[in-house]
Amino acid sequence: MERSVWKISARFGSGLLCGLTLSACGPSPNSTIDTTPLTGRDIFVTRCTACHQVDGAGIPGNCPPFQGSPRLAGPSDALIRLLLLGQRGPLEQDGQTYKGIMPSWRADLSDEQVADVLNYILTTWSPQARKISKDDVAQVRLETANSKLLPAGQ
Amino acid sequence: MSEASDQANRRTALKLALALIVLVGGAIFVIAGMESPKTPDAAWFGKNLEPLRLAYPFELTDQNGNPFHLADQRGNLILLNFGFTCCPNICPASLANLAAARRALPEEAKNRVRVVFISVDERDDISALKKYMPMFDEKFTGLTGTPEAVGNTARAYGAFYRKDPKGPQGQDDYLIDHSTSTYLIDPDGNLRLVYTKDQLANPTAVASDIRRVLGAPNGID
Numbered sequence: 001m002e003r004s005v006w007k008i009s010a011r012f013g014s015g016l017l018c019g020l021t022l023s024a025c026g027p028s029p030n031s032t033i034d035t036t037p038l039t040g041r042d043i044f045v046t047r048c049t050a051c052h053q054v055d056g057a058g059i060p061g062n063c064p065p066f067q068g069s070p071r072l073a074g075p076s077d078a079l080i081r082l083l084l085l086g087q088r089g090p091l092e093q094d095g096q097t098y099k100g101i102m103p104s105w106r107a108d109l110s111d112e113q114v115a116d117v118l119n120y121i122l123t124t125w126s127p128q129a130r131k132i133s134k135d136d137v138a139q140v141r142l143e144t145a146n147s148k149l150l151p152a153g154q
Numbered sequence: 155m156s157e158a159s160d161q162a163n164r165r166t167a168l169k170l171a172l173a174l175i176v177l178v179g180g181a182i183f184v185i186a187g188m189e190s191p192k193t194p195d196a197a198w199f200g201k202n203l204e205p206l207r208l209a210y211p212f213e214l215t216d217q218n219g220n221p222f223h224l225a226d227q228r229g230n231l232i233l234l235n236f237g238f239t240c241c242p243n244i245c246p247a248s249l250a251n252l253a254a255a256r257r258a259l260p261e262e263a264k265n266r267v268r269v270v271f272i273s274v275d276e277r278d279d280i281s282a283l284k285k286y287m288p289m290f291d292e293k294f295t296g297l298t299g300t301p302e303a304v305g306n307t308a309r310a311y312g313a314f315y316r317k318d319p320k321g322p323q324g325q326d327d328y329l330i331d332h333s334t335s336t337y338l339i340d341p342d343g344n345l346r347l348v349y350t351k352d353q354l355a356n357p358t359a360v361a362s363d364i365r366r367v368l369g370a371p372n373g374i375d
Contacts, residue, residue, distance in 0.1 A: 046355045047247070050254035062289070086242055089289065101289050103250070104242040149242035 040120030043113055048121075051100055056125050062100035064093040072126035076118075080132065080140040081147075083114055091153040104149040111137040198366075199359035200338060200347030209234075209337070209345040210310030214272065214299035217283035222270075222297055225343070231267050231367055232339040236313045238275035238330045239286040239296075244351055245271075248336060249290040254357035255364065256291060263368050266341070269294045274304055274315040275330055311337055311345075340367050 045054065052058055056066035066072060070093070071079060086104030090097050105114065111134040122129045209224060209232075216222045224232070233252055237245035252269045259267065271294060273283060283296030298304070308315060314333040321329035334351040347363060354360060 050247075050250040050355070050357060086246070099289055100250075101246040103244075103246040107243060150240070150246075 038113065038116070040116035040118070043109065043117040044120050047105065047108070048117070051102075056121070058098070059100065060096070062098055063102075064091060064096070064098045066121060066125035069093065069125070072122060073129055076130055076132050076136060077140055079118060080114065080137050081144060083109075083118065084137075084141055084144055085147055086150045087153050088150045089153045101150065106141070106144075106149065111135075111141060198347060199356070199363050200349045200353065203345050203348060206340075206344040206346065208343050209339040210307060211343075212272075212297075212299075212303070212307040212310070214297040214303060214307070215280065217280055217287055217296040219280050222295065224339070227268065227339075228343055229266070229341050231341055231364060232270055233267065233336055233364075234270045234272065234311070234339060235334070235336040236272050236274050236308055236311075236315065236332060238273050238332070239278050239282050240275065241330070241332075244332075244334050246290075248334065248351050248354050249294065251354035251357050251360075252336065253291040253294070255354070255360040256293075258357055258361035259364060263365055266368060267364060270297060271295065272297045272304060272307060274308060274313075274332055276301060277326060311335075338363065338367065 044052075051063040052066065058065040071082065082102065084104065084106045086106075087102040089099040089101065092098075109117070114137045115132045115134045118132045122131065211223070211225045213221065213223045233255075235245075235248060235252075237248070239245070249269070249271065256264055256267055256269065269291065271283075271287065273296060278286075278296075278298055280298060283298060287294040287296040299307075307313075312333075313335065316331050317323075318329040318331040336349045336351075336354060337345060338347040338349070340346040346367060349360065
């Protein structure tokens with residue numbers, strides 16, 4: 001008799017504990033922890049949009065727009081160099097002068113991340129341009145190992 | 155075994171089960187509460203520096219050669235950071251993010267926000283700052299001063315800087331290793347919030363804190 005009482009309680013209790021433990025410790029649909037790897041777009045949104053804007057329109061007088069940018073359509077080595085070393089204005093594009101600063105991302109982004117963010121930008125605003133591999137970035141990183149960061153704008 | 159005693163057993167089992175529910179539920183409630191305290195501070199994006207204290211009242215010189223006294227800025231909200239104009243990455247990225255946060259504000263709030271950049275580099279004279287600050291925002295203020303005045307100010311805010319031992323070691327060719335926090339000083343002159351450089355990459359959230367400090371509507375998104 002006593003035994004059956006404890007058996008019922010124990011079964012109910014352990015079932016309850018399991019259910020509660022699972023619901024408390026399992027991944028919650030509202031969890032803010034994001035374990036997915038960063039994509040080129042993620043890097044663009046967090047690192048680039050303060051100046052370039054989400055739509056790539058840039059800021060008049062500060063940062064040129066991506067649409068129609070000769071640098072995006074130009075050689076990929078120059079583009080990688082720009083990301084790794086940064087650039088200090090002024091910069092001319094379509095008769096406009098831009099005086100902002102492009103930070104150097106050399107210390108912050110890996111070769112793969114540089115390739116990912118550049119490929120996102122190229123795919124979105126210059127789809128004809130050749131895509132960039134992490135080996136391309138590694139090569140330019142090596143070539144520019146002793147280069148001055150933030151060279152003056154061309 | 156009688157029917158009455160069976161019923162009594164079921165009742166006892168039910169009571170035990172209910173007691174267990176209350177016990178486990180209570181424990182989970184307490185643990186959940188410990189993990190995410192429901193305090194008003196949780197709503198701030200920046201790190202809340204309460205209990206509030208007055209920000210160190212520095213007196214330096216701005217990029218136009220005019221004296222800049224923090225004490226004269228009551229009524230304005232100050233976003234203060236330390237850096238140097240030759241900084242290749244952290245300073246330009248942080249200032250660009252602060253410019254984006256300021257652009258995200260309604261006009262009235264925007265006019266009460268002053269971004270103040272104190273150079274910790276002796277190479278940065280007034281003319282260097284005058285050229286540098288508009289690269290981010292025409293309204294930004296760059297400050298310089300004697301090494302002692304800058305050093306005292308940095309120490310008062312817990313900022314750190316030194317010549318980067320890993321960079322070039324020339325007389326005029328060097329980098330500066332420096333802390334990267336940005337401090338929010340409220341219109342009453344209190345040191346209110348502090349942001350890491352990574353937090354600045356979310357200008358919308360920073361702007362939300364600013365609106366809240368200024369008491370503007372929709373301060374909390």
